[in-house]
Amino acid sequence: MHIHEFQEMMRRLYFHRDSERGVKGTYEWLVDEVKELWEALEEGDKEASEKEFADVIAWLASLANITGIDLEKAALEKYNNQCPKCQHSPCQCTA
């Protein structure tokens, strides 16, 4: 599934709730999910980690929806088959 299609699915499922909650509240949910991802990784629980990865990208897409940003377009404008800093693939940045 395209990143854009995933974001649109999140819009269909959650836009009404996301827009009521607002940008700050939705961002705070994203932060919570990022914390839960670490807990799952630290426990070495692969199934839980998969669910938390899913939640992080889902909340990131929700946040993009209510801030009017196309996540796929943003991602590919910065990362397009080369490192945005050194312009190499693979990245050859020294720091």
Next chain:
Amino acid sequence: MHIHEFQEMMRRLYFHRDSERGVKGTYEWLVDEVKELWEALEEGDKEASEKEFADVIAWLASLANITGIDLEKAALEKYNNQCPKCQHSPCQCTA
């Protein structure tokens, strides 16, 4: 671009660096990018926000690469055209 293809692009660009840095260091970078996303959103800077959204999904894909998780598969197993909690589209959860 499919979520999976984006993850593979991140693998080509950064896997050698991500795997040297390790899971904890890569997770910490993700957390920093999430913080920078908030700074850009708070400033209302759309161009900066787009770049930070790009960085968050990029570091999430890097973290998925070094933890052996397929981000697209994980996302679609949990979110597949209905809310995983209430099974409705749009979501009808009451809490």
